[in-house]
Amino acid sequence: MIRRRTLLAAPALVLPAAARAQAWPARPISMIVAFGAGGGTDVAARSIARFMEKHLGGASIGVVNRPGAGGEVGWTALAQAAPDGYTIGFINVPAIVAMTVEKQTRFTIDSFAPIGNIAYDPAILCVRSDSPYASLGAFIQAAKAEPGRITVGTSGAPGNSEHLALLVMQRLTGARINHAPFGGTAPLRTALLGGHVPAATFNLSEGVDQAAEGNLRILGVMSVEREAMAPDVPTFREQGVDVVAGSSRGLVAPKGVDAAILARLQDALARAINDPEYREAAIKAKVPLRYMPAEEYGAFLKKTLEEMRAIWAATPWR
Amino acid sequence: MFDPLLVAAPSVLAPTSILAMVLGTAMGLVVGAMPGLTVTTGIAVLIPFTFGLDPLVALGLMAGMYNGGSYGGAITAILLRVPGTPASVATVLDGYPLAQSGRAGYALQVAVVSGTIGSVLSALALILLAPPLARVSLLFGPAEYFWVAMFGLATVAVLLGDDPPKGLLSAALGLMLGTVGQDLITGSERYTFDILELVDGFSIVVLLTGLYALPPVFRMAEEAVREGMPGSALRLRRAGSVLAEWRRFLPVWLRSSLIGIVVGVMPGAAGSITSLIAYNEAKRRSAEPESFGKGNPEGVAASEAGNGADNAAALVPALTLGIPGSGVAAVILGGLLVHGLRPGPQLFREAPEIVYGFMLQMLVTAMLLLLLGGLAATRLFGQVLRLPPVVLAPAIAVITAVGVFAVNNSVFDLGVLFAIGLVGYAMERLDYPTAPAVLGMLLGPMAEQQLRLALTIGLGDPAVLVANPASWAVIALTLLVLASPWLRRGRTVTS
Numbered sequence: 001m002i003r004r005r006t007l008l009a010a011p012a013l014v015l016p017a018a019a020r021a022q023a024w025p026a027r028p029i030s031m032i033v034a035f036g037a038g039g040g041t042d043v044a045a046r047s048i049a050r051f052m053e054k055h056l057g058g059a060s061i062g063v064v065n066r067p068g069a070g071g072e073v074g075w076t077a078l079a080q081a082a083p084d085g086y087t088i089g090f091i092n093v094p095a096i097v098a099m100t101v102e103k104q105t106r107f108t109i110d111s112f113a114p115i116g117n118i119a120y121d122p123a124i125l126c127v128r129s130d131s132p133y134a135s136l137g138a139f140i141q142a143a144k145a146e147p148g149r150i151t152v153g154t155s156g157a158p159g160n161s162e163h164l165a166l167l168v169m170q171r172l173t174g175a176r177i178n179h180a181p182f183g184g185t186a187p188l189r190t191a192l193l194g195g196h197v198p199a200a201t202f203n204l205s206e207g208v209d210q211a212a213e214g215n216l217r218i219l220g221v222m223s224v225e226r227e228a229m230a231p232d233v234p235t236f237r238e239q240g241v242d243v244v245a246g247s248s249r250g251l252v253a254p255k256g257v258d259a260a261i262l263a264r265l266q267d268a269l270a271r272a273i274n275d276p277e278y279r280e281a282a283i284k285a286k287v288p289l290r291y292m293p294a295e296e297y298g299a300f301l302k303k304t305l306e307e308m309r310a311i312w313a314a315t316p317w318r
Numbered sequence: 319m320f321d322p323l324l325v326a327a328p329s330v331l332a333p334t335s336i337l338a339m340v341l342g343t344a345m346g347l348v349v350g351a352m353p354g355l356t357v358t359t360g361i362a363v364l365i366p367f368t369f370g371l372d373p374l375v376a377l378g379l380m381a382g383m384y385n386g387g388s389y390g391g392a393i394t395a396i397l398l399r400v401p402g403t404p405a406s407v408a409t410v411l412d413g414y415p416l417a418q419s420g421r422a423g424y425a426l427q428v429a430v431v432s433g434t435i436g437s438v439l440s441a442l443a444l445i446l447l448a449p450p451l452a453r454v455s456l457l458f459g460p461a462e463y464f465w466v467a468m469f470g471l472a473t474v475a476v477l478l479g480d481d482p483p484k485g486l487l488s489a490a491l492g493l494m495l496g497t498v499g500q501d502l503i504t505g506s507e508r509y510t511f512d513i514l515e516l517v518d519g520f521s522i523v524v525l526l527t528g529l530y531a532l533p534p535v536f537r538m539a540e541e542a543v544r545e546g547m548p549g550s551a552l553r554l555r556r557a558g559s560v561l562a563e564w565r566r567f568l569p570v571w572l573r574s575s576l577i578g579i580v581v582g583v584m585p586g587a588a589g590s591i592t593s594l595i596a597y598n599e600a601k602r603r604s605a606e607p608e609s610f611g612k613g614n615p616e617g618v619a620a621s622e623a624g625n626g627a628d629n630a631a632a633l634v635p636a637l638t639l640g641i642p643g644s645g646v647a648a649v650i651l652g653g654l655l656v657h658g659l660r661p662g663p664q665l666f667r668e669a670p671e672i673v674y675g676f677m678l679q680m681l682v683t684a685m686l687l688l689l690l691g692g693l694a695a696t697r698l699f700g701q702v703l704r705l706p707p708v709v710l711a712p713a714i715a716v717i718t719a720v721g722v723f724a725v726n727n728s729v730f731d732l733g734v735l736f737a738i739g740l741v742g743y744a745m746e747r748l749d750y751p752t753a754p755a756v757l758g759m760l761l762g763p764m765a766e767q768q769l770r771l772a773l774t775i776g777l778g779d780p781a782v783l784v785a786n787p788a789s790w791a792v793i794a795l796t797l798l799v800l801a802s803p804w805l806r807r808g809r810t811v812t813s
Contacts, residue, residue, distance in 0.1 A: 069517035158505035196459025318505045
């Protein structure tokens with residue numbers, strides 16, 4: 001085992017950078033997923049990996065699940081991996097950014113070199129269809145009339161992206177709500193449908209089906225523009241509340257990967273996303289595709305970091 | 319409810335699904351017959367290998383493993399006096415004497431027929447009872463789930479017979495392990511000692527595997543010099559037909575199946591208890607109770623029918639409420655999650671074809687049991703027993719370690735596995751039951767989290783806990799379980 005690895009590493013030491021990039025990929029590439037197998041990120045990783053393999057000329061990409069600590073275990077491993085192009089991985093924004101803001105982590109967003117963003121799922125605020133809150137305005141009015149007495153459930157732990165969005169909403173409108181972190185979308189959605197919480201926030205793709213069935217009403221989507229998945233749902237901005245929030249999944253490499261190799265990874269991702277077969281599969285699986293090339297993704301990461309720092313300064317969430 | 323059944327039927331009967339069920343049942347028989355390997359372990363080891371499979375193929379494997387394993391345990395119980403799974407403890411009592419008197423083949427046949435009948439009735443109950451339960455389950459919010467957890471914890475305390483203080487200590491250990499990790503409401507970390515891997519708490523699969531799979535390995539290592547069973551001692555030919563004596567067994571089958579289903583549905587009662595209760599009940603009702611324990615086939619029938627009937631029924635709370643009623647159910651929940659299926663009421667809405675498909679697979683594999691277990695496995699798998707412990711023990715240890723590592727790709731988990739395995743071994747040697755610890759681990763965090771969530775939603779007013787009729791019903795059930803020993807004592811005094 002050791003001998004084989006030395007043999008593989010030997011050319012890397014001898015060859016100049018250009019030749020090294022040309023020889024890449026000489027062995028399988030690991031794609032780290034910081035969440036358990038079968039979760040949303042895992043499924044996204046496994047599906048894109050297949051198409052990236054195809055566009056990297058038959059390279060082999062293996063998904064490695066490293067769950068734990070809300071992603072911190074996997075992201076630490078990714079940041080600390082050798083920047084040789086043989087380890088890439090998924091990061092989830094804003095979760096990873098919020099983590100670097102709220103506590104001491106062994107990585108910052110500068111530890112990663114962006115390859116590209118794949119999906120973006122905006123957050124929504126929704127109520128059961130028989131709820132008295134007909135619109136976002138009515139909800140905010142009610143929350144102002146009874147400060148801190150209307151409960152809104154969120155799908156994560158304190159400090160999740162929806163919790164942060166609610167903090168911003170409260171700051172902008174002066175309304176005050178009671179926050180209940182459910183730790184997962186399934187129990188939250190069940191509680192909302194069963195009338196155990198009056199309102200809840202989760203991602204759009206997790207609510208469109210129930211809204212289409214007429215069981216839930218989406219008061220607003222926290223995106224810049226209306227979403228193709230739910231064109232009838234007004235955005236928060238349209239309703240006078242400037243909150244944009246959601247969670248994105250993108251692909252990065254540890255910082256320091258050879259520029260030529262990084263370019264090939266970025267190119268393979270772009271081609272994979274535009275592969276008609278992949279697009280069809282993604283739409284069927286309700287993946288909220290939003291491709292951002294590396295440069296745009298990098299800017300998006302920086303912008304998110306500034307926003308998170310501002311929120312933390314105004315209202316630390318833990 | 320027949321619509322989703324009809325929709326699911328074709329995919330259940332698809333060739334890949336049938337292959338998965340046959341394979342699963344066969345593997346279950348092997349796993350069950352391997353002393354030390356429980357169905358829980360078997361399924362836990364299996365899960366990582368099902369990542370890339372179609373959900374119904376993966377679930378077919380699990381259903382087969384579940385039903386097959388519950389009978390497989392009887393093989394070693396009857397032949398070797400070693401219960402292959404904890405649930406086959408009661409089968410030892412009459413099965414081994416029967417085998418000793420030269421009727422091993424007959425005893426195995428009684429076991430497989432009884433187990434099949436119990437499993438089939440149980441699967442039917444799951445298919446019929448689960449949908450109404452799923453509809454009712456929307457009534458369950460955080461406050462109600464808190465009471466469900468309390469109910470589960472209450473049943474543990476009462477059902478743990480022999481030495482209640484030991485049972486309670488074991489449950490307390492489980493509760494303590496359950497508190498490790500990030501606090502959901504405030505986000506602060508508890509007992510994590512800055513270890514990143516502990517922030518999410520212990521992985522239930524790792525704990526369960528350590529607690530159940532490793533202690534028997536250590537036990538085997540103790541007696542590693544023993545040899546396997548000589549081939550000449552295995553008498554596996556059939557003698558007499560059980561089905562011809564159906565009149566004799568019918569009341570035992572029906573009674574034991576009913577017990578198995580009722581106890582199985584309760585999310586606090588483990589399978590090993592079911593077969594013991596069924597056995598005791600058969601003995602109590604028998605015209606000749608003194609013949610039990612000396613090779614009465616009715617004892618084997620009662621134990622195995624009860625054990626089989628526990629299987630699918632234990633999945634009712636797991637599938638409809640997301641509450642695992644047993645260790646196996648917990649691992650199956652994990653298996654569902656791997657495929658993006660979140661057990662709970664929404665599962666019936668979101669993936670009816672998969673839930674109903676899985677329930678049908680439980681039914682089909684129950685019947686496969688008769689075919690595979692009755693015709694082939696009994697003779698074939700019996701040969702495994704000829705392996706000496708010196709080969710068997712390390713093989714189980716390696717398989718377990720590989721399975722646990724594959725779940726999270728975590729070396730830390732391997733450390734936890736062996737540490738908890740040693741704890742489980744110590745508990746076993748000191749006669750502490752491990753089942754209460756498992757339930758403590760599962761139900762403790764649930765009780766705490768749901769209580770605090772309910773109070774958060776209720777703005778701190780404890781009245782939310784008793785605001786709904788669903789809460790009252792669960793509280794009443796809990797009180798009933800807690801009061802039953804006194805009620806029973808009162809009755810014996812008057813009679």
